[in-house]
Amino acid sequence: MSFLRASARAAAPLRQAAARNTTQIPRAQFRASFRKFSTEVPKPKSNTVLYAGIAVVAAGGAYYIFSDAGKEAGTVVKSGVQAAKAKSGFVPSKEDYIKVYNRIAEIIDDAGDYDDGSYGPVILRLAWHASGTYDKDTKTGGSNYATMRFEPESLQGANAGLNVARTLMEKVKQEFPWISYGDLWTLAGVAAIQEMAGPKIPWRPGRVDGFAADATPDGRLPDATQGADHLRNIFYRMGFNDQEIVALSGAHALGRCHRDRSGFEGPWTFSPTTVTNDFFQLLFNEKWVWKKWSGPKQLEDKKTKSLMMLPTDYVLVQDKSFKKYAKAYADDQDLWFKDFSNAVATLFELGVPTQQFVASEPWVLPTVEEQQAEKK
Numbered sequence: 001m002s003f004l005r006a007s008a009r010a011a012a013p014l015r016q017a018a019a020r021n022t023t024q025i026p027r028a029q030f031r032a033s034f035r036k037f038s039t040e041v042p043k044p045k046s047n048t049v050l051y052a053g054i055a056v057v058a059a060g061g062a063y064y065i066f067s068d069a070g071k072e073a074g075t076v077v078k079s080g081v082q083a084a085k086a087k088s089g090f091v092p093s094k095e096d097y098i099k100v101y102n103r104i105a106e107i108i109d110d111a112g113d114y115d116d117g118s119y120g121p122v123i124l125r126l127a128w129h130a131s132g133t134y135d136k137d138t139k140t141g142g143s144n145y146a147t148m149r150f151e152p153e154s155l156q157g158a159n160a161g162l163n164v165a166r167t168l169m170e171k172v173k174q175e176f177p178w179i180s181y182g183d184l185w186t187l188a189g190v191a192a193i194q195e196m197a198g199p200k201i202p203w204r205p206g207r208v209d210g211f212a213a214d215a216t217p218d219g220r221l222p223d224a225t226q227g228a229d230h231l232r233n234i235f236y237r238m239g240f241n242d243q244e245i246v247a248l249s250g251a252h253a254l255g256r257c258h259r260d261r262s263g264f265e266g267p268w269t270f271s272p273t274t275v276t277n278d279f280f281q282l283l284f285n286e287k288w289v290w291k292k293w294s295g296p297k298q299l300e301d302k303k304t305k306s307l308m309m310l311p312t313d314y315v316l317v318q319d320k321s322f323k324k325y326a327k328a329y330a331d332d333q334d335l336w337f338k339d340f341s342n343a344v345a346t347l348f349e350l351g352v353p354t355q356q357f358v359a360s361e362p363w364v365l366p367t368v369e370e371q372q373a374e375k376k
Protein backbone atom coordinates (compact mmCIF):
# COMPACT_ATOMS: atom_id res chain seq x y z
CA MET A 1 0.00 0.00 0.00
CA SER A 2 3.00 2.24 -0.21
CA PHE A 3 1.49 3.79 -3.35
CA LEU A 4 -0.87 5.63 -1.06
CA ARG A 5 1.95 7.39 0.64
CA ALA A 6 2.62 10.90 -0.50
CA SER A 7 6.23 11.54 -1.24
CA ALA A 8 8.44 13.35 1.21
CA ARG A 9 8.08 17.04 1.80
CA ALA A 10 9.27 19.26 -0.98
CA ALA A 11 11.72 22.00 -0.20
CA ALA A 12 9.80 25.11 0.76
CA PRO A 13 11.30 27.43 -1.84
CA LEU A 14 10.47 24.99 -4.63
CA ARG A 15 6.92 24.68 -3.40
CA GLN A 16 6.49 28.41 -3.13
CA ALA A 17 7.80 28.90 -6.64
CA ALA A 18 5.45 26.24 -7.94
CA ALA A 19 2.46 27.79 -6.25
CA ARG A 20 3.39 31.22 -7.53
CA ASN A 21 3.63 29.98 -11.08
CA THR A 22 0.28 28.30 -11.00
CA THR A 23 -1.81 30.88 -9.22
CA GLN A 24 -0.68 34.30 -10.30
CA ILE A 25 -2.73 35.16 -13.36
CA PRO A 26 -6.13 33.85 -12.34
CA ARG A 27 -5.76 35.27 -8.85
CA ALA A 28 -5.64 38.84 -10.11
CA GLN A 29 -8.56 38.30 -12.43
CA PHE A 30 -10.68 36.68 -9.81
CA ARG A 31 -9.98 39.36 -7.28
CA ALA A 32 -11.12 42.04 -9.68
CA SER A 33 -14.27 40.29 -10.82
CA PHE A 34 -15.47 38.85 -7.54
CA ARG A 35 -14.52 41.45 -4.99
CA LYS A 36 -18.00 42.75 -4.41
CA PHE A 37 -19.22 39.34 -3.34
CA SER A 38 -16.56 39.19 -0.68
CA THR A 39 -16.77 36.39 1.89
CA GLU A 40 -19.93 37.41 3.63
CA VAL A 41 -22.84 35.10 3.25
CA PRO A 42 -26.07 37.07 3.20
CA LYS A 43 -28.40 36.15 6.00
CA PRO A 44 -31.80 34.87 4.96
CA LYS A 45 -34.74 37.00 5.95
CA SER A 46 -36.36 34.25 7.94
CA ASN A 47 -36.05 30.59 8.72
CA THR A 48 -38.91 29.89 6.37
CA VAL A 49 -36.85 31.23 3.54
CA LEU A 50 -33.74 29.47 4.82
CA TYR A 51 -35.33 26.08 4.91
CA ALA A 52 -37.39 26.69 1.83
CA GLY A 53 -34.59 25.38 -0.29
CA ILE A 54 -31.04 25.68 -1.41
CA ALA A 55 -30.12 25.67 -5.04
CA VAL A 56 -26.58 25.22 -6.01
CA VAL A 57 -25.47 26.53 -9.35
CA ALA A 58 -21.97 25.39 -10.03
CA ALA A 59 -19.72 23.76 -12.53
CA GLY A 60 -21.36 25.75 -15.28
CA GLY A 61 -24.79 24.39 -14.54
CA ALA A 62 -23.51 20.85 -14.54
CA TYR A 63 -25.56 20.11 -11.50
CA TYR A 64 -28.56 21.58 -9.78
CA ILE A 65 -29.74 20.42 -6.43
CA PHE A 66 -32.99 21.30 -4.84
CA SER A 67 -33.93 20.17 -1.37
CA ASP A 68 -37.37 18.66 -1.02
CA ALA A 69 -38.54 21.71 0.87
CA GLY A 70 -37.08 23.90 -1.82
CA LYS A 71 -38.89 22.04 -4.55
CA GLU A 72 -42.16 22.42 -2.72
CA ALA A 73 -41.75 26.09 -2.09
CA GLY A 74 -40.18 26.77 -5.46
CA THR A 75 -37.88 29.18 -3.70
CA VAL A 76 -34.23 29.51 -4.38
CA VAL A 77 -31.80 30.63 -1.71
CA LYS A 78 -28.29 31.21 -2.92
CA SER A 79 -25.23 32.18 -0.96
CA GLY A 80 -23.17 35.10 -2.18
CA VAL A 81 -20.49 32.82 -3.50
CA GLN A 82 -22.85 30.68 -5.51
CA ALA A 83 -24.47 33.82 -6.83
CA ALA A 84 -21.03 35.05 -7.87
CA LYS A 85 -20.34 31.79 -9.61
CA ALA A 86 -23.62 31.83 -11.47
CA LYS A 87 -23.29 35.46 -12.43
CA SER A 88 -19.79 35.14 -13.83
CA GLY A 89 -20.43 31.79 -15.49
CA PHE A 90 -17.08 30.68 -14.07
CA VAL A 91 -16.68 26.92 -14.07
CA PRO A 92 -13.89 25.78 -11.76
CA SER A 93 -12.00 22.81 -13.17
CA LYS A 94 -9.92 20.24 -11.34
CA GLU A 95 -6.89 22.36 -12.26
CA ASP A 96 -8.44 25.36 -10.50
CA TYR A 97 -8.81 23.30 -7.33
CA ILE A 98 -5.18 22.21 -7.66
CA LYS A 99 -4.23 25.90 -7.74
CA VAL A 100 -6.09 26.39 -4.47
CA TYR A 101 -4.35 23.30 -3.07
CA ASN A 102 -0.97 24.75 -4.06
CA ARG A 103 -1.71 28.07 -2.41
CA ILE A 104 -2.73 26.27 0.78
CA ALA A 105 0.49 24.22 0.65
CA GLU A 106 2.46 27.44 0.38
CA ILE A 107 0.71 28.90 3.43
CA ILE A 108 1.20 25.68 5.44
CA ASP A 109 4.95 26.01 4.94
CA ASP A 110 5.13 29.72 5.49
CA ALA A 111 4.72 29.41 9.25
CA GLY A 112 7.98 30.94 10.45
CA ASP A 113 8.42 30.05 14.10
CA TYR A 114 4.73 29.33 14.75
CA ASP A 115 4.62 26.16 16.85
CA ASP A 116 6.81 23.54 15.15
CA GLY A 117 7.21 25.50 11.91
CA SER A 118 4.07 24.42 10.10
CA TYR A 119 0.43 25.46 10.00
CA GLY A 120 -0.47 21.97 8.76
CA PRO A 121 -1.66 20.53 12.10
CA VAL A 122 -3.98 23.39 13.05
CA ILE A 123 -5.39 23.47 9.50
CA LEU A 124 -6.11 19.74 9.66
CA ARG A 125 -7.83 20.27 12.99
CA LEU A 126 -10.08 22.92 11.40
CA ALA A 127 -11.15 20.48 8.66
CA TRP A 128 -11.87 17.79 11.26
CA HIS A 129 -13.86 20.03 13.58
CA ALA A 130 -15.86 21.39 10.63
CA SER A 131 -16.78 17.81 9.66
CA GLY A 132 -17.03 16.04 13.02
CA THR A 133 -20.28 17.70 14.08
CA TYR A 134 -22.26 15.30 11.89
CA ASP A 135 -25.16 13.29 13.26
CA LYS A 136 -26.18 10.42 11.00
CA ASP A 137 -29.69 10.16 12.47
CA THR A 138 -30.76 13.75 11.97
CA LYS A 139 -28.35 14.27 9.05
CA THR A 140 -27.30 17.59 10.58
CA GLY A 141 -23.80 19.02 10.96
CA GLY A 142 -20.77 17.99 8.92
CA SER A 143 -18.61 19.86 6.44
CA ASN A 144 -21.36 21.09 4.12
CA TYR A 145 -22.20 24.51 5.51
CA ALA A 146 -18.95 25.60 7.20
CA THR A 147 -20.94 26.99 10.10
CA MET A 148 -17.84 27.50 12.27
CA ARG A 149 -17.58 30.90 10.56
CA PHE A 150 -20.39 32.06 12.80
CA GLU A 151 -20.83 32.61 16.52
CA PRO A 152 -21.49 30.83 18.77
CA GLU A 153 -19.84 27.83 17.04
CA SER A 154 -16.61 29.77 16.41
CA LEU A 155 -16.43 30.51 20.15
CA GLN A 156 -17.15 26.98 21.40
CA GLY A 157 -14.46 25.62 23.72
CA ALA A 158 -13.63 22.73 21.38
CA ASN A 159 -12.81 25.20 18.62
CA ALA A 160 -10.44 27.37 20.66
CA GLY A 161 -7.41 28.27 18.55
CA LEU A 162 -9.01 27.37 15.24
CA ASN A 163 -9.35 31.07 14.47
CA VAL A 164 -5.66 30.78 13.50
CA ALA A 165 -6.55 28.34 10.72
CA ARG A 166 -9.70 30.17 9.70
CA THR A 167 -7.78 33.43 9.33
CA LEU A 168 -5.18 31.71 7.15
CA MET A 169 -7.90 30.21 4.98
CA GLU A 170 -9.56 33.61 4.65
CA LYS A 171 -6.49 34.73 2.69
CA VAL A 172 -7.02 31.87 0.26
CA LYS A 173 -10.72 32.65 0.05
CA GLN A 174 -9.92 36.24 -0.98
CA GLU A 175 -7.76 34.92 -3.79
CA PHE A 176 -10.20 32.24 -4.92
CA PRO A 177 -13.64 33.64 -4.03
CA TRP A 178 -15.47 31.01 -6.07
CA ILE A 179 -14.64 28.18 -3.67
CA SER A 180 -17.09 27.45 -0.85
CA TYR A 181 -15.76 27.53 2.69
CA GLY A 182 -16.60 23.88 3.25
CA ASP A 183 -14.64 22.89 0.14
CA LEU A 184 -11.78 25.21 1.10
CA TRP A 185 -11.43 23.92 4.65
CA THR A 186 -11.64 20.25 3.72
CA LEU A 187 -9.28 20.71 0.78
CA ALA A 188 -6.91 22.38 3.24
CA GLY A 189 -7.15 19.29 5.48
CA VAL A 190 -6.25 17.14 2.48
CA ALA A 191 -3.31 19.39 1.60
CA ALA A 192 -2.10 19.36 5.22
CA ILE A 193 -2.00 15.56 5.34
CA GLN A 194 -0.51 15.09 1.87
CA GLU A 195 2.09 17.83 2.20
CA MET A 196 3.19 16.52 5.60
CA ALA A 197 4.12 13.23 3.88
CA GLY A 198 0.89 11.43 4.68
CA PRO A 199 -1.28 9.24 2.46
CA LYS A 200 -3.35 10.55 -0.41
CA ILE A 201 -6.84 11.63 0.72
CA PRO A 202 -9.39 11.33 -2.10
CA TRP A 203 -11.48 14.52 -2.21
CA ARG A 204 -14.08 16.22 -4.41
CA PRO A 205 -15.80 19.60 -4.31
CA GLY A 206 -19.49 20.34 -3.88
CA ARG A 207 -20.06 21.80 -0.40
CA VAL A 208 -22.14 24.97 -0.19
CA ASP A 209 -22.01 27.85 2.24
CA GLY A 210 -24.75 27.79 4.83
CA PHE A 211 -25.97 30.10 7.53
CA ALA A 212 -25.56 30.49 11.28
CA ALA A 213 -28.90 28.75 11.69
CA ASP A 214 -27.40 25.58 10.16
CA ALA A 215 -24.96 25.26 13.08
CA THR A 216 -25.33 22.32 15.44
CA PRO A 217 -25.42 22.58 19.24
CA ASP A 218 -22.24 22.53 21.31
CA GLY A 219 -21.05 19.13 22.54
CA ARG A 220 -20.83 17.20 19.27
CA LEU A 221 -17.02 16.99 19.27
CA PRO A 222 -15.09 14.66 21.58
CA ASP A 223 -14.07 15.66 25.08
CA ALA A 224 -10.46 14.59 25.69
CA THR A 225 -10.96 14.08 29.43
CA GLN A 226 -13.35 11.17 28.90
CA GLY A 227 -13.16 7.44 28.18
CA ALA A 228 -14.02 4.74 25.66
CA ASP A 229 -17.82 5.02 26.05
CA HIS A 230 -17.69 8.70 25.22
CA LEU A 231 -15.49 8.13 22.16
CA ARG A 232 -17.94 5.50 20.91
CA ASN A 233 -20.95 7.75 21.54
CA ILE A 234 -19.40 10.60 19.62
CA PHE A 235 -17.95 8.68 16.68
CA TYR A 236 -20.78 6.15 16.27
CA ARG A 237 -23.08 9.17 15.98
CA MET A 238 -21.02 10.21 12.93
CA GLY A 239 -21.34 6.67 11.55
CA PHE A 240 -17.83 5.41 12.35
CA ASN A 241 -16.85 2.08 13.96
CA ASP A 242 -14.09 1.11 16.43
CA GLN A 243 -11.49 0.54 13.73
CA GLU A 244 -12.17 3.97 12.22
CA ILE A 245 -12.06 5.68 15.64
CA VAL A 246 -8.57 4.28 16.17
CA ALA A 247 -7.42 5.06 12.62
CA LEU A 248 -8.62 8.68 12.89
CA SER A 249 -6.99 9.15 16.30
CA GLY A 250 -3.60 8.51 14.67
CA ALA A 251 -3.83 12.12 13.42
CA HIS A 252 -2.34 12.99 16.80
CA ALA A 253 1.02 12.12 15.30
CA LEU A 254 0.70 15.76 14.24
CA GLY A 255 0.72 19.01 16.14
CA ARG A 256 0.45 19.71 19.80
CA CYS A 257 -1.83 20.77 22.61
CA HIS A 258 -1.81 24.39 23.72
CA ARG A 259 -2.36 25.42 27.32
CA ASP A 260 -4.30 28.52 26.26
CA ARG A 261 -6.57 26.60 23.87
CA SER A 262 -7.57 23.20 25.27
CA GLY A 263 -5.78 23.45 28.62
CA PHE A 264 -3.57 20.46 27.72
CA GLU A 265 0.08 20.94 26.86
CA GLY A 266 2.66 19.45 24.53
CA PRO A 267 3.14 17.30 21.41
CA TRP A 268 2.35 13.60 21.02
CA THR A 269 5.43 12.72 18.95
CA PHE A 270 8.94 13.92 18.23
CA SER A 271 8.01 14.69 14.61
CA PRO A 272 4.79 16.73 14.88
CA THR A 273 4.91 18.01 11.29
CA THR A 274 5.27 14.64 9.54
CA VAL A 275 2.55 12.01 9.22
CA THR A 276 3.86 8.75 10.70
CA ASN A 277 2.44 5.92 12.81
CA ASP A 278 4.63 7.12 15.71
CA PHE A 279 1.52 7.96 17.76
CA PHE A 280 0.65 4.24 17.89
CA GLN A 281 4.25 3.10 18.32
CA LEU A 282 4.80 5.47 21.22
CA LEU A 283 1.55 4.38 22.90
CA PHE A 284 2.93 0.83 23.05
CA ASN A 285 6.68 1.41 23.41
CA GLU A 286 6.82 4.13 26.06
CA LYS A 287 5.79 3.99 29.66
CA TRP A 288 3.02 6.55 30.23
CA VAL A 289 2.44 8.12 33.63
CA TRP A 290 -0.04 10.75 34.82
CA LYS A 291 1.56 14.18 34.70
CA LYS A 292 1.78 15.94 38.04
CA TRP A 293 0.68 19.47 37.38
CA SER A 294 -2.11 21.98 37.88
CA GLY A 295 -3.61 21.37 34.42
CA PRO A 296 -6.18 18.82 33.24
CA LYS A 297 -5.37 15.10 33.59
CA GLN A 298 -2.92 14.07 30.87
CA LEU A 299 -0.13 11.53 30.54
CA GLU A 300 3.56 12.06 29.93
CA ASP A 301 6.26 9.66 28.76
CA LYS A 302 8.29 8.55 31.74
CA LYS A 303 11.60 8.66 29.88
CA THR A 304 11.76 12.20 28.49
CA LYS A 305 8.67 13.84 30.00
CA SER A 306 8.45 15.82 26.78
CA LEU A 307 5.59 13.96 25.07
CA MET A 308 1.94 13.74 26.03
CA MET A 309 -1.17 11.61 25.62
CA LEU A 310 -4.75 12.67 26.29
CA PRO A 311 -7.00 10.39 28.36
CA THR A 312 -8.89 9.64 25.09
CA ASP A 313 -5.61 8.64 23.40
CA TYR A 314 -4.67 6.34 26.25
CA VAL A 315 -7.96 4.42 26.11
CA LEU A 316 -6.85 3.18 22.69
CA VAL A 317 -4.46 0.80 24.47
CA GLN A 318 -6.75 0.10 27.42
CA ASP A 319 -9.96 -0.87 25.66
CA LYS A 320 -9.69 -4.39 24.20
CA SER A 321 -11.34 -3.66 20.89
CA PHE A 322 -9.50 -0.38 20.31
CA LYS A 323 -6.19 -1.95 21.34
CA LYS A 324 -6.37 -4.61 18.62
CA TYR A 325 -6.43 -1.92 15.91
CA ALA A 326 -3.91 0.33 17.65
CA LYS A 327 -1.44 -2.58 17.76
CA ALA A 328 -2.01 -3.38 14.09
CA TYR A 329 -1.31 0.27 13.19
CA ALA A 330 1.79 0.40 15.41
CA ASP A 331 3.12 -2.66 13.56
CA ASP A 332 2.24 -1.59 10.04
CA GLN A 333 2.36 2.03 8.90
CA ASP A 334 1.09 1.18 5.41
CA LEU A 335 -2.00 -0.44 6.90
CA TRP A 336 -2.64 2.67 8.98
CA PHE A 337 -2.08 4.96 5.97
CA LYS A 338 -4.68 2.99 4.01
CA ASP A 339 -7.27 2.99 6.82
CA PHE A 340 -6.54 6.60 7.80
CA SER A 341 -6.97 7.71 4.20
CA ASN A 342 -10.35 5.97 3.92
CA ALA A 343 -11.62 7.27 7.27
CA VAL A 344 -10.53 10.87 6.64
CA ALA A 345 -12.04 10.87 3.14
CA THR A 346 -15.33 9.73 4.71
CA LEU A 347 -15.02 12.25 7.56
CA PHE A 348 -14.59 15.19 5.17
CA GLU A 349 -17.71 14.22 3.22
CA LEU A 350 -20.00 13.90 6.25
CA GLY A 351 -23.20 15.87 5.87
CA VAL A 352 -22.78 16.55 2.15
CA PRO A 353 -25.64 15.17 0.05
CA THR A 354 -24.13 12.97 -2.68
CA GLN A 355 -25.91 14.88 -5.44
CA GLN A 356 -24.00 18.00 -4.49
CA PHE A 357 -20.62 16.60 -5.49
CA VAL A 358 -19.34 17.69 -8.88
CA ALA A 359 -17.69 14.33 -9.55
CA SER A 360 -19.11 10.86 -9.04
CA GLU A 361 -15.75 9.68 -7.66
CA PRO A 362 -13.39 11.65 -5.43
CA TRP A 363 -10.18 12.97 -7.00
CA VAL A 364 -6.68 12.02 -5.91
CA LEU A 365 -4.80 15.30 -6.09
CA PRO A 366 -1.05 15.43 -6.71
CA THR A 367 1.27 16.83 -4.06
CA VAL A 368 3.27 19.93 -4.93
CA GLU A 369 6.36 17.73 -5.21
CA GLU A 370 4.63 15.41 -7.66
CA GLN A 371 3.54 18.38 -9.75
CA GLN A 372 7.13 19.61 -9.83
CA ALA A 373 8.43 16.21 -10.91
CA GLU A 374 5.76 16.03 -13.62
CA LYS A 375 6.94 19.32 -15.14
CA LYS A 376 10.55 18.16 -15.43
Ligand code: HEM
Pocket residue numbers: 121122124125128161222223224225231248249251252254255256257258259261262263264310312344
Ligand atom coordinates in the same frame (compact mmCIF):
# COMPACT_ATOMS: atom_id res chain seq x y z
C1 HEM B 1 -10.54 10.97 19.25
C2 HEM B 1 -11.02 12.09 19.74
C3 HEM B 1 -10.22 13.35 19.75
C4 HEM B 1 -10.00 14.16 20.81
C5 HEM B 1 -10.56 13.99 22.21
C6 HEM B 1 -9.12 15.22 20.36
C7 HEM B 1 -8.66 16.24 21.17
C8 HEM B 1 -7.68 17.14 20.82
C9 HEM B 1 -7.13 18.15 21.68
C10 HEM B 1 -7.55 18.42 23.13
C11 HEM B 1 -6.19 18.83 20.98
C12 HEM B 1 -5.33 20.00 21.45
C13 HEM B 1 -5.87 21.33 20.94
C14 HEM B 1 -5.00 22.49 21.34
O1 HEM B 1 -4.78 22.65 22.54
O2 HEM B 1 -4.57 23.23 20.45
C15 HEM B 1 -6.12 18.23 19.68
C16 HEM B 1 -5.27 18.62 18.69
C17 HEM B 1 -5.25 18.07 17.44
N1 HEM B 1 -6.13 17.15 16.92
FE1 HEM B 1 -7.44 16.05 17.99
N2 HEM B 1 -8.84 15.05 19.05
C18 HEM B 1 -9.50 13.92 18.61
C19 HEM B 1 -9.52 13.43 17.32
C20 HEM B 1 -8.86 14.00 16.26
C21 HEM B 1 -9.06 13.63 14.88
C22 HEM B 1 -10.08 12.59 14.40
C23 HEM B 1 -8.20 14.40 14.15
C24 HEM B 1 -7.99 14.45 12.65
C25 HEM B 1 -8.35 13.48 11.81
C26 HEM B 1 -7.47 15.23 15.07
C27 HEM B 1 -6.47 16.10 14.73
C28 HEM B 1 -5.81 16.92 15.62
C29 HEM B 1 -4.64 17.72 15.27
C30 HEM B 1 -3.91 17.71 13.92
C31 HEM B 1 -4.29 18.44 16.42
C32 HEM B 1 -3.12 19.41 16.59
C33 HEM B 1 -3.58 20.82 16.38
C34 HEM B 1 -2.49 21.84 16.54
O3 HEM B 1 -1.31 21.48 16.56
O4 HEM B 1 -2.81 23.02 16.61
N3 HEM B 1 -7.91 14.98 16.34
N4 HEM B 1 -7.05 17.23 19.61
